Amino acid sequence: xxxxxxxxxxxxxxxxxxxxxxxxxxxxxxxxxxxxxxxxxxxxxxxxxxxxxxxxxxxxxxxxxxxxxxxxxxxxxxxxxxxxxxxxxxxxxxxxxxxxxxxxxxxxxxxxxxxxxxxxxxxxxxxxxxxxxxxxxxxxxxxxxxxxxxxxxxxxxxxxxxxxxxxxxxxxxxxxxxxxxxxxxxxxxxxxxxxxxxxxxxxxxxxxxxxxxxxxxxxxxxxxxxxxxxxxxxxxxxxxxxxxxxxxxxxxxxxxxxxxxxxxxxxxxxxxxxxxxxxxxxxxxxxxxxxxxxxxxxxxxxxxxxxxxxxxxxxxxxxxxxxxxxxxxxxxxxxxxxxxxxxxxxxxxxxxxxxxxxxxxxxxxxxxxxxxxxxxxxxxxxxxxxxxxxxxxxxxxxxxxxxxxxxxxxxxxxxxxxxxxxxxxxxxxxxxxxxxxxxxxxxxxxxxxxx
Ligand code: ADQ
Numbered sequence: 001x002x003x004x005x006x007x008x009x010x011x012x013x014x015x016x017x018x019x020x021x022x023x024x025x026x027x028x029x030x031x032x033x034x035x036x037x038x039x040x041x042x043x044x045x046x047x048x049x050x051x052x053x054x055x056x057x058x059x060x061x062x063x064x065x066x067x068x069x070x071x072x073x074x075x076x077x078x079x080x081x082x083x084x085x086x087x088x089x090x091x092x093x094x095x096x097x098x099x100x101x102x103x104x105x106x107x108x109x110x111x112x113x114x115x116x117x118x119x120x121x122x123x124x125x126x127x128x129x130x131x132x133x134x135x136x137x138x139x140x141x142x143x144x145x146x147x148x149x150x151x152x153x154x155x156x157x158x159x160x161x162x163x164x165x166x167x168x169x170x171x172x173x174x175x176x177x178x179x180x181x182x183x184x185x186x187x188x189x190x191x192x193x194x195x196x197x198x199x200x201x202x203x204x205x206x207x208x209x210x211x212x213x214x215x216x217x218x219x220x221x222x223x224x225x226x227x228x229x230x231x232x233x234x235x236x237x238x239x240x241x242x243x244x245x246x247x248x249x250x251x252x253x254x255x256x257x258x259x260x261x262x263x264x265x266x267x268x269x270x271x272x273x274x275x276x277x278x279x280x281x282x283x284x285x286x287x288x289x290x291x292x293x294x295x296x297x298x299x300x301x302x303x304x305x306x307x308x309x310x311x312x313x314x315x316x317x318x319x320x321x322x323x324x325x326x327x328x329x330x331x332x333x334x335x336x337x338x339x340x341x342x343x344x345x346x347x348x349x350x351x352x353x354x355x356x357x358x359x360x361x362x363x364x365x366x367x368x369x370x371x372x373x374x375x376x377x378x379x380x381x382x383x384x385x386x387x388x389x390x391x392x393x394x395x396x397x398x399x400x401x402x403x404x405x406x407x408x409x410x411x412x413x414x415x416x417x418x419x420x421x422x423x424x425x426x427x428x429x430x431x432x433x434x435x436x437x438x439x440x441x442x443x444x445x446x447x448x449x450x451x
Pocket of ligand 1: 135136244277322326347
């Protein structure tokens with residue numbers, strides 16, 4: 001979404017996987033690039049063969065990089081076929097993209113599926129300016145070092161001119177990795193030299209389009225959703241969780257904390273309801289199937305143990321909600337639970353803030369392990385592994401005075417408005433275009449925000 005908005009502003013070429021599987025039968029070529037224009041954006045897409053989808057996408061990207069970068073070594077599947085599929089598809093993408101490039105194009109590569117893309121392009125003679133943004137967290141050095149190909153992956157990042165991370169913690173992890181594993185020299189806070197190349201790095205926390213999201217809250221479907229939920233839950237305090245069903249999002253821990261709330265503060269029985277929306281995600285990967293079973297069982301148990309004829313503690317919905325309806329749901333909720341075990345940023349936290357009524361806002365309970373916690377200091381920050389601590393924070397959110405809610409919300413709103421999606425893309429692209437200028441001053445972030 002954020003990338004689409006940014007590209008629509010500048011115009012340009014979007015290149016990537018079509019999301020479809022190609023025909024593997026002999027005589028057909030699934031590697032053809034399909035071109036189409038939408039407004040000022042040209043779309044170039046390519047299908048993946050079944051084998052590449054299995055090894056590159058399901059395998060290396062989602063069964064190796066995703067778990068390891070979210071500190072879940074226990075879930076990683078280090079299969080050598082996955083690594084070669086990942087390298088092969090990045091080579092294929094580079095081969096297909098290279099002929100489409102103009103000499104002065106600036107290339108912005110997104111996320112962990114494409115770490116070696118610049119190195120493959122450079123090997124073909126590409127000298128364009130290339131930047132990379134990692135949407136997920138950068139793990140600490142010793143966790144990264146568990147990936148058998150870690151050195152190759154991190155060396156590949158030095159083929160970029162600029163590498164952007166979501167948070168200062170990610171920048172620190174990367175710097176420590178290259179200093180300890182690749183004897184990198186830190187030329188300054190944001191410039192490193194290793195593998196015979198210089199690289200600029202920085203924290204560019206992604207934001208949302210605040211006005212656009214706030215406007216959706218007052219659109220027809222936003223208002224309908226708000227009225228419907230307000231009416232249905234007129235006698236209840238509503239808590240909301242909206243996530244992909246992913247083990248990084250801490251959903252079982254969240255249900256445990258909500259259960260603890262009902263134990264520690266029984267006054268919430270019959271009055272507090274948690275709506276948890278968990279959209280299906282990566283259902284071909286086993287860990288996601290296990291999580292689905294765990295959530296079904298936990299939500300069934302809490303409703304069985306605490307539910308009454310006229311009240312169920314948890315409404316668990318394993319589907320996604322249309323984007324236009326989400327702000328209405330957020331606006332009708334007293335508290336949002338955004339409690340991932342690890343998250344690059346987490347845009348739901350920012351969307352919840354943007355959807356609130358300024359005069360009577362809800363409270364954000366936010367995991368300290370989400371990248372968003374570096375910016376959103378006025379949320380109630382929690383450790384999601386600490387069930388009791390999280391339950392206490394939820395109770396504090398439910399009972400917070402209107403003055404405190406307004407003060408916290410005002411500060412948070414100012415923050416997400418100032419560092420919105422337009423700030424994110426323009427700051428990154430400015431830094432990328434000026435990467436070699438010695439006088440270029442990196443935006444100091446988030447130091448100026450830790451008030
Ligand atoms: P995600 O892990 O997908 O993205 P997140 O930032 O929470 O995580 O959500 C992205 C978008 O999906 C948001 O706009 C949100 O509203 C929407 N969404 C999430 N769950 C939904 C649901 N159940 N129904 C409908 N919409 C839903 C990755 C990283 C994040 C990082 C983003 C952007 O993992 O840490 O914030 O990229 O960089």
